[in-house]
Amino acid sequence: MTSFDTSLSFARRLDSLDPLASFRDQFIITDPDLIYLDGNSLGRMPKAAAERAKQVIDEWGHDLIRGWNKGWWKAPQRVGDKIGKLIGAAPGQVVVTDTVSINLFKLTAAALALQPHRKRIITDTLNFPSDLYILQGIKNLLSTGGLDTTAEEHRRLLDHQIIRIGAADDDITPDLAALEAAITEDTALVTLSHVTFKSGYLYDMRRITDLAHAKGALVLWDLSHSVGSVPIELDQCSADLAVGCTYKYLNGGPGAPAFLYVNKKIQDKLTSPIWGWWGQKNPFDFDLDYVPAPGVERFLAGTQPIISLLTMEAALEPTLQAGMDAIRAKSVSMTDYASFLTDTWLAPFGFFLGSPRDSANRGSHISIRHPEGYRIARALIEEMNVIPDFRAPDNLRLGFAPLYTSFAEIWEGFHRLKRVMEEKRYDKYPQQKLTVT
Numbered sequence: 001m002t003s004f005d006t007s008l009s010f011a012r013r014l015d016s017l018d019p020l021a022s023f024r025d026q027f028i029i030t031d032p033d034l035i036y037l038d039g040n041s042l043g044r045m046p047k048a049a050a051e052r053a054k055q056v057i058d059e060w061g062h063d064l065i066r067g068w069n070k071g072w073w074k075a076p077q078r079v080g081d082k083i084g085k086l087i088g089a090a091p092g093q094v095v096v097t098d099t100v101s102i103n104l105f106k107l108t109a110a111a112l113a114l115q116p117h118r119k120r121i122i123t124d125t126l127n128f129p130s131d132l133y134i135l136q137g138i139k140n141l142l143s144t145g146g147l148d149t150t151a152e153e154h155r156r157l158l159d160h161q162i163i164r165i166g167a168a169d170d171d172i173t174p175d176l177a178a179l180e181a182a183i184t185e186d187t188a189l190v191t192l193s194h195v196t197f198k199s200g201y202l203y204d205m206r207r208i209t210d211l212a213h214a215k216g217a218l219v220l221w222d223l224s225h226s227v228g229s230v231p232i233e234l235d236q237c238s239a240d241l242a243v244g245c246t247y248k249y250l251n252g253g254p255g256a257p258a259f260l261y262v263n264k265k266i267q268d269k270l271t272s273p274i275w276g277w278w279g280q281k282n283p284f285d286f287d288l289d290y291v292p293a294p295g296v297e298r299f300l301a302g303t304q305p306i307i308s309l310l311t312m313e314a315a316l317e318p319t320l321q322a323g324m325d326a327i328r329a330k331s332v333s334m335t336d337y338a339s340f341l342t343d344t345w346l347a348p349f350g351f352f353l354g355s356p357r358d359s360a361n362r363g364s365h366i367s368i369r370h371p372e373g374y375r376i377a378r379a380l381i382e383e384m385n386v387i388p389d390f391r392a393p394d395n396l397r398l399g400f401a402p403l404y405t406s407f408a409e410i411w412e413g414f415h416r417l418k419r420v421m422e423e424k425r426y427d428k429y430p431q432q433k434l435t436v437t
């Protein structure tokens with residue numbers, strides 16, 4: 001870690017040396033006083049996206065159905081290839097469609113069907129709950145059922161088994177030795193979040209992928225918290241499958257469609273569990289029997305949300321211009337700096353770091369933990385014009401988006417947080433939680 005100090009002038013000096021500083025101008029900032037540290041949950045709006053959204057609405061009004069032949073129909077592939085540049089995927093392996101949860105369902109089901117005799121699915125307790133629910137739902141769907149004891153016995157042998165690897169230490173780092181040991185010859189799929197949503201732990205994609213392949217298992221990475229914040233090399237790592245989100249660090253807007261990646265080497269071996277016309281070989285033949293489209297397109301199901309898809313396409317521009325190496329370099333400095341401010345200013349109030357100390361194992365957000373985390377988050381949002389988010393039981397989560405977060409903004413956010421603690425401003429809030437935290 002570079003040596004930091006706690007002065008505002010120091011933060012300003014970091015900003016003056018920041019090669020990405022000018023990118024902030026590419027974003028809509030309506031309230032300059034707002035300290036927005038939640039770009040890992042919903043990114044700020046790029047000006048390019050705002051302009052494109054207006055154009056898309058006009059195109060809809062003018063082109064009507066002709067729009068499908070003017071770039072709408074092929075948008076999932078075109079935008080998928082752009083995202084491919086950010087995740088080390090050569091063209092023809094990524095499509096934009098549906099949500100992360102649905103894409104995870106499609107790819108997991110396809111992976112399990114490829115090796116039906118293998119019964120283990122490996123994941124971890126640090127994973128995003130929706131990812132775990134999807135796995136449980138698939139297991140339930142594929143379950144052989146059982147009404148008598150013989151069937152019960154059958155079920156034990158035939159059902160999939162979901163193994164959740166626990167954390168090695170205080171919910172920050174997964175138990176890698178246990179993960180390695182759990183991947184056996186009976187493993188069909190290893191599926192993990194590349195960057196975990198609470199602690200921000202960053203998996204070594206190459207190492208885990210190699211471990212899985214050594215036992216003949218496939219790997220499915222959830223890139224939701226790493227795409228746009230961490231360089232990713234899916235092809236180089238020989239990753240099999242991936243899914244990811246576009247409204248976090250890619251700034252695509254609320255509900256912008258997600259993406260999925262299927263490695264060229266296995267595309268034609270996999271079958272989507274949802275056979276829709278967008279995944280059909282010749283959809284406009286309106287044939288009565290399904291034949292899968294060649295390649296990754298078979299994982300499309302139905303009509304795409306074109307307005308948000310095209311808006312999201314424009315939102316990718318700042319990220320594509322800046323490049324992932326510059327983004328990662330700034331992200332590391334920001335999370336190091338925030339860790340330093342946590343240790344120096346907040347540890348005396350009982351805060352401790354809930355994220356890896358070594359930036360090599362960390363994405364672009366950190367969690368700082370405090371027993372009063374929830375009420376502290378409320379005070380920050382309601383009185384201090386600072387937006388973090390809260391993740392149970394005690395994580396105040398702070399996201400740093402290299403394209404628009406400045407070091408002075410981080411300084412100001414921590415300074416306001418220090419005031420909340422000094423003045424015990426959280427005391428007056430109830431323990432009871434609001435619906436969306």
Ligand SMILES: *Cc1c(COP(=O)(O)O)cnc(C)c1O
Binds near residue numbers: 127131193224225258
């Ligand atoms: C944000 C996120 C999701 C979101 O899933 P949706 O189905 O698109 O709502 C899923 N998984 C992870 C790891 C995430 O961070």
